[in-house]
Amino acid sequence: MRRIPLIQFGLGGVGRAVIERVLAAQEIFARREGMALHYVALCDSRGAVIAPDGLGAEDLRSLLAAKAAGQSLADLPLGYRQDGLEDIVDLAGVPGAIVIDVTATETTAPALQLALQRGYSAVLANKKPLAGPFALFQALTAGGRLRYEATVGAGVPVIATLRQALLAAQDQVQRIEGCFSGTLGYLATGLQAGEPFSALVAQAKQLGYTEPDPREDLGGMDVARKALILARTLGWPLELADVAVEPLFPPDLGAGSATDFLAALPALDASYRQRVAAARDQGCTLRYVAQLAGGAAAVGLRSTPLDSPLGRLQGTDNLIAFHTDIYHNTPLVLQGRGAGAHGTASGVLADLVALVT
Amino acid sequence: MRRIPLIQFGLGGVGRAVIERVLAAQEIFARREGMALHYVALCDSRGAVIAPDGLGAEDLRSLLAAKAAGQSLADLPLGYRQDGLEDIVDLAGVPGAIVIDVTATETTAPALQLALQRGYSAVLANKKPLAGPFALFQALTAGGRLRYEATVGAGVPVIATLRQALLAAQDQVQRIEGCFSGTLGYLATGLQAGEPFSALVAQAKQLGYTEPDPREDLGGMDVARKALILARTLGWPLELADVAVEPLFPPDLGAGSATDFLAALPALDASYRQRVAAARDQGCTLRYVAQLAGGAAAVGLRSTPLDSPLGRLQGTDNLIAFHTDIYHNTPLVLQGRGAGAHGTASGVLADLVALVT
Structure with a gap:
């Protein structure tokens, strides 16, 4: 033994x-x-x-x-x-x-x-x-x-797939796109359904989907760290500061207490409603996406085609789409519960x- | 070295x-x-x-x-x-x-x-x-x-995911569903779009998606072998004869030459049109699905909810959905090109x- x-x-x-x-x-x-x-x-x-x-x-x-x-x-x-x-x-x-x-x-x-x-x-x-x-x-x-x-x-075997099925098999990764936050997936799905941003954040907090201070989720740094780990697994020598991060709130809302922050959120509802409508007019929906391409990584809210894997994603599941030499017409996609103990x-x-x- | x-x-x-x-x-x-x-x-x-x-x-x-x-x-x-x-x-x-x-x-x-x-x-x-x-x-x-x-x-890392992400992690697999034939995926997508079965088979043959004799694809045995390999990887002691297989043509069409077979196919168009319509009335679409559950494996044409991973699948991609103790609300899904040299x-x-x- x-x-x-x-x-x-x-x-x-x-x-x-x-x-x-x-x-x-x-x-x-x-x-x-x-x-x-x-x-x-x-x-x-x-x-x-x-x-x-x-x-x-x-x-x-x-x-x-x-x-x-x-x-x-x-x-x-x-x-x-x-x-x-x-x-x-x-x-x-x-x-x-x-x-x-x-x-x-x-x-x-x-x-x-x-x-x-x-x-x-x-x-x-x-x-x-x-x-x-x-x-x-x-x-x-x-x-x-x-x-x-x-x-x-x-x-969800994201790292194993990248290392074994793609890198070890000598496939060339052209681009990776993914949704790596169940919390932000919940918000994106609610925005798509027409709910106000501030109400969705309050619900997500109540359901225990967010950290005690929701800014930790909405700031995007957790997703940025995941994008950085993927980039480094690809061999890209990036630092965290090299990842372009779009937080879901403007900097002036980040200063006070969590309670102040939640109270101020309704001021953002109208602009989110506009972004959702603008995306819909183009056959798109908003998703908080990590993107890796050409040696660079970025995370932020993106207008995403409704008929793409990311656009079809609903709820808190995570999803990753690998676009490679082999998977060029349609990406290799993994989807599943990406959080929980x-x-x-x-x-x-x-x-x-x-x-x- | x-x-x-x-x-x-x-x-x-x-x-x-x-x-x-x-x-x-x-x-x-x-x-x-x-x-x-x-x-x-x-x-x-x-x-x-x-x-x-x-x-x-x-x-x-x-x-x-x-x-x-x-x-x-x-x-x-x-x-x-x-x-x-x-x-x-x-x-x-x-x-x-x-x-x-x-x-x-x-x-x-x-x-x-x-x-x-x-x-x-x-x-x-x-x-x-x-x-x-x-x-x-x-x-x-x-x-x-x-x-x-x-x-x-x-x-697509189907076996690696089953062995490493699920079995090695001591997750309990309750059920597996998958589409493992690009050829049959092409047919199912065309049926959903209202095209006649016989025309789709002729197109698939012309595009090189089928074997020279399309009965080898339409008979379902290739998918049955894949289902059997998955079942055995789960530890189920099945034989190929234990896999319930629904071919896409009745036995009397299987006897003659490939040319005779193709000439006789239009006789099936009306019944496929009916099955497609019946599925649509229930919010479903037809997919050629391999199902593994409770120690048994079956492959055949199934009425599949349009809002499920299998129902959303289009074209020749393969897809596998693992329903497990951990992935119980939504399955762990892999999708990608499942054929080609x-x-x-x-x-x-x-x-x-x-x-x-």
Whole structure:
């Protein structure tokens, strides 16, 4: 039985879903692959649990229950206050270890680099380290031991398709277009149906589709990071500042509190209504689109033909269209749920399995 | 430099496209991966060329030109009459060899088995060996050294998505629906537009979308083989006879010559017109669909909601929709060109790279 020690950074919704999926998969892995998946360390933002012999299923279930009840690992009998993720890698790391980063912070980068230096592997759902300086992206991905399927499109195999079906097959990618935000997809679908922009943002917030401050979604930076990761996977040496980003609100609305922002939004309704009508007059609809072509990346609200894959997209699904030498008349299109804890956990599990099999 | 010896069965359109793509990729492979792709044997149905030291680019280009001019390898100065693919494996095989099967015959199976026994790997665009007895499928795929992405959806990563994004991620597949025939997609799109069935078949034949005898497409067996390969990839122990197949013509039209068949087709136009109208009355359209659910597989013409992924599909693209535990509200959908020599060659190249990297 080959032992696969797991070190996980992050115990939010995605982190807990990953643990649940690993627990569910352990028995199948042992039987089919002869591999024992063992958590040797778990960290949240305040604390950690380290168990060189592996945490048992009961321990993991009680940790999940404690986290769901709002506790930090630092508060638990097994836990201690973590003073740095690099220390965790130092303390828990053993040959063959895999670090799973399901946080949403760039501060994991040094610990990831340390883990790779030690010969460990890594799986990221966290976009931030890969959307930092290009040199950091190169350093992290150089050896092929860091995988990041879940950073774009959650479990939809966007990165695998780009790498395996297109780049490895020596197809030439001419252009990529995609919708990578379920939240902004919800807004675009509502705008198309004639609803006011401000009401849609309020609904999306109420449904939990947005961050607590909706400007984090409406600003477009999350989509820009995904576009940057795709561009870099294509080999383009772009920085985040090179991605042209069109936010869904003017800069003067970005200054105050989230409450002020929501109160001011109705001022934008008329101009969105006009843009929707202008698009409709041309057989188009508005979509928040990431576009990659000719070495450049841009994200923003685009007038998109209704009879195109992006124009037909409805609701919160993500979609990516690859236009290539082979897929030239019609693009290669992937569509599916691009968010949610379990969708993202699927992307993490797929990478985990790919690393060990 | 690691040497990758290639043995290829089949030099039709797909086979020639694979050689062209390998030639184009050789330099990149050598530089980026430190690997030398070398053809050590090529076979068509009558002859073979064997070159233990590897065929040079010039040799390959003159072979391609001779094939394009209608010659067999048996007729060439370098060639000799092949008396069996197993002999070719015997003569040309060396450790690390990869057998590429781009024929369309089940007779390659013994040679594939011999190659796997010797420890070689294999890449198939040929469906027939995988659609034979289930025990043969198991024997060929058991060690994970035989890959077959191109057998379903050509270069669209259908098999990779099923294996990596769904099965490896421990998602539960509830149901798969797909359109896996560009030819039948062309017919379904034309029927939807109100054109007569017989005229569409004649057009499809003229455009080269059908086999010389269109009954080979209209009978549904090619789609049934793809459904069977998907079912077996899911682990279902089905035989081809277990796949329920609805042909697009009644049995009495299947007996005579292809010319007789085409002449008799207008007799079917009225009933197809009725089926199209009945579907339209229910907000549906007809699609030739492969369905997998509950351990069973069926292929046939189905009334499909216009607002579903399959209902929206137009033209010759292939489409697959995976309904799973994770993708339950909306399916995970892949769409793209599912045929053509270069699309199929993409699937072969992707497998080749996956085997050696």
